[in-house]
Amino acid sequence: MSTEAKQWLSRIQALKLPNRVHIINVCGGHERSIAQAGLRGLLPENIELIPGPGCPVCVCPEEDIYAAIQLALSEPVTLLAYGDLLRVPVNLPKGEPRTLMAARAEGADIRPVASPQEVLAIARDNPEKQHCFFMAGFETTTAPLAAMLAEGVPDNLSILLSARLTWPAVALLLNSDTPGFDALVAPGHVAAIMGAQQWSFVAQQHRVATAVAGFSSESLLAAFYSTLCQLLDGQPRLDNCYRDVVRDEGNLAAQRIIEQVLKVTDAHWRGIGVIANSGYTLRDGYMKHDARQRFSIVDDAQRHRAGLMPTGCDCTQVLLGKIYPNQCPLYGRSCTPRQPVGPCMISDEGACRIWWAAGVKS
Amino acid sequence: MCLAIPMQILSIDGTTARCSANGVEREVSLFLMQDRSLSMGDFVMVHVGYAIEQVQAIEAQRRWQLFDEMDRSADA
Ligand code: SF4
Numbered sequence: 001m002s003t004e005a006k007q008w009l010s011r012i013q014a015l016k017l018p019n020r021v022h023i024i025n026v027c028g029g030h031e032r033s034i035a036q037a038g039l040r041g042l043l044p045e046n047i048e049l050i051p052g053p054g055c056p057v058c059v060c061p062e063e064d065i066y067a068a069i070q071l072a073l074s075e076p077v078t079l080l081a082y083g084d085l086l087r088v089p090v091n092l093p094k095g096e097p098r099t100l101m102a103a104r105a106e107g108a109d110i111r112p113v114a115s116p117q118e119v120l121a122i123a124r125d126n127p128e129k130q131h132c133f134f135m136a137g138f139e140t141t142t143a144p145l146a147a148m149l150a151e152g153v154p155d156n157l158s159i160l161l162s163a164r165l166t167w168p169a170v171a172l173l174l175n176s177d178t179p180g181f182d183a184l185v186a187p188g189h190v191a192a193i194m195g196a197q198q199w200s201f202v203a204q205q206h207r208v209a210t211a212v213a214g215f216s217s218e219s220l221l222a223a224f225y226s227t228l229c230q231l232l233d234g235q236p237r238l239d240n241c242y243r244d245v246v247r248d249e250g251n252l253a254a255q256r257i258i259e260q261v262l263k264v265t266d267a268h269w270r271g272i273g274v275i276a277n278s279g280y281t282l283r284d285g286y287m288k289h290d291a292r293q294r295f296s297i298v299d300d301a302q303r304h305r306a307g308l309m310p311t312g313c314d315c316t317q318v319l320l321g322k323i324y325p326n327q328c329p330l331y332g333r334s335c336t337p338r339q340p341v342g343p344c345m346i347s348d349e350g351a352c353r354i355w356w357a358a359g360v361k362s
Numbered sequence: 363m364c365l366a367i368p369m370q371i372l373s374i375d376g377t378t379a380r381c382s383a384n385g386v387e388r389e390v391s392l393f394l395m396q397d398r399s400l401s402m403g404d405f406v407m408v409h410v411g412y413a414i415e416q417v418q419a420i421e422a423q424r425r426w427q428l429f430d431e432m433d434r435s436a437d438a
Contacts, residue, residue, distance in 0.1 A: 029365055082410075115411035117391065140366065144412035147393040151377075189366050192407060192415040244418040245407055251415050253396040348365075 001037070001217060008221035009042055015228055020046045022180060023227060024173075024321050026166055027054040027187035028349025029215050035358035037217045043224070050181055051354075052321040053169040057084050057347035059269040059319060060136035060162045062308040063299070066090045068134045068160055069100055070298040071291070072108035078126065080119050081134040082141075083112040084347040087340070089310055100134075116148035123157040132291045136162040140189040142280060143254045146261040149286050160291040161280060164267060166190045167198055168278035173320065174206045180321055183209040183227035185220065188242045193258075195250025196240045203236040214242035261286055270343070271309045271316030313342030318351050325352040325360070332362045366409035368417045371402055381408065 001009075025031055031051040034040065040049050053059065065088055072079040081100065089098040097103040104110040113119050113133075123131040135145055142163040149159070166187055173179045186199040191212045202210045209230035213223035222241040230236050240246055260283070267279020282290045291297065309315045313335070314328035325331055325344065335341040337356055344350035369381035369390060379400070381390045391412045392400065398416050400406065406413035 117389070117411045140409055140414060143394055143414060144391070144410050147391065147412060151393055189407070189409065189414065192366075245415050247415075251394060251397070253398075254394040254414065257394060 005217040008225055012225050021182050022048045023183040024050040024052040024181035025185045026052045032354045033215045035354050050321040051351035053319045055347050055349040056136045056138050056164055058343040058350050061268045061270050062090050064162045067297040069103045072103050072110050077130045077132050078109045079132050080111050080113045087346045088343045116144050123154050131157045132160055134160040138166050139193050143193050146258045149261045150257050158289050158291040158294045163280045165278050168275045172275050185223045186212040188214045191246045193251050193254045196246050196248050200238045203238050207236045209236045211239040211241050212246050310342050315342040315344040318344050325355045366407045368405050369408045371404050
C-alpha cells in the first residue's frame with residue numbers, strides 16, 4: 001500500500017465515530033478495488049462497505065436476454081454482446097437453451113465482443129448478413145455506443161439496448177423506507193461522463209454524505225474519509241475525490257452525443273422492477289437500427305415481472321445492498337464462478353464473483 | 363464494464379488516436395472528446411475503445427500501478 005493510502009487510512013482510524021457507518025458503492029469497479037486491496041479488513045470495525053446496484057449485466061432484464069436468445073435462434077442474425085452477458089441464464093425449463101452460450105451450442109451465431117469498433121468491423125466484413133449488438137451497460141458504456149451510432153453504422157447492424165442510468169437506482173434506494181446506508185461513494189467513470197454534479201441530489205435532498213471516487217486505494221480511502229467527516233460535521237455535501245478525471249459538469253460532448261442518439265425512458269431492472277427514467281431507447285432518427293423494430297422479437301408479457309432472478313438466487317438482495325454476497329445460502333456451495341447460479345456470480349461486475357475472486361470462499 | 367484504463371496519446375488522426383499503456387498500443391476513438399483539445403503525450407481514460415475523458419498524468423501513473431498489483435494478485 002502506498003504512503004498516501006496509508007495516510008488516508010490513519011486519518012480514518014483517528015476519527016471518533018459514535019455510530020456504525022454504512023458506506024455504499026454502486027460500481028463493480030469500486031467493489032473490485034475494495035475487495036482486491038482488502039480495504040474492508042483495514043478499516044475500523046464500525047465502518048461497513050456495502051456493494052450496491054453496480055452491475056448492469058446483473059440487472060439486465062430476463063426478458064431482454066430471452067429475446068436475444070430467441071432472436072439468435074430463429075433469425076439468420078449474428079448476435080454480438082460483451083462477454084459476460086453470454087452466460088447469464090433466463091428462467092426456462094431444463095432442456096431449453098437458458099443462456100446465449102447454450103443457444104450458441106445449438107447453432108446460433110453468437111459472438112463475444114470487446115468494443116463497438118469490433119462490432120462495426122464484424123458487421124462491415126459481412127455485409128450480406130444481419131448483425132445485432134445486444135448491450136447492457138451504464139452511462140460509461142452507453143456513451144461509446146451512442147458515439148458509434150452518431151458516427152454512422154452500416155444498415156446491417158441493429159442494437160438491442162438494455163442500457164441503464166445509475167443514479168435512478170440510488171434514488172430508488174434513498175426513497176425507500178430503509179435505504180440502509182449513511183454515505184455514498186459515487187461511481188468515478190459514470191461521473192466522468194455525466195458530471196460529479198449529477199450526485200449532488202444525494203447530499204442535498206437526502207442528507208447522505210457523498211463523494212465521487214476513482215479506483216485506486218488512495219482515491220477510495222479519500223472518499224471514505226470525506227464522507228465520514230461529512231457525517232461527523234453533520235453537513236452532508238458532495239465531494240469529488242477523483243478530480244484528475246472527473247469534472248463537475250462531466251464530459252459535455254459525450255452528454256450531447258448521448259442526448260442526440262438516445263432518449264431516457266422508464267426501464268425494468270431484473271429482480272428490482274421498473275425504475276422511472278432509468279433506461280434508454282433510440283431516438284426516432286436512429287430507430288431503423290433498433291432491433292426491436294427490425295425483428296419481431298419475442299416479447300413475452302409474462303416476463304415483464306420483477307423478481308425473476310434464478311430460483312434460490314439472492315442477487316436482488318445483493319444488488320440492493322441488503323445482504324453481503326456470502327450471506328446468500330448458495331454462495332460457495334451450489335454457486336461458484338465455475339457453476340454460477342445467478343448473474344452476480346457470472347458478471348465481472350457482480351459482487352458475488354468479485355468477492356469470490358478476492359478470496360472470500362464462504 | 364465501466365473498467366477504464368489511462369492511455370497516453372502517441373499520434374492523432376482525425377477522431378482516432380494511437381495510444382499506449384504499459385507498452386501495449388491501441389487505436390482509440392476520440393469521438394467523445396470533441397470539447398477537449400488533445401495533443402501527443404496527453405493521457406486519456408479509455409473504455410471499450412473510446413476515450414471518455416482526459417486524465418492528469420499523475421492519476422495515469424497511479425492506475426497503472428494498480429493494474430500491475432491486480433495482475434500480480436491474479437497470478438498468485
Ligand atoms: S451467490 Fe450465486 S445464487 Fe447467491 S446471490 Fe450470488 S449469484 Fe445469486
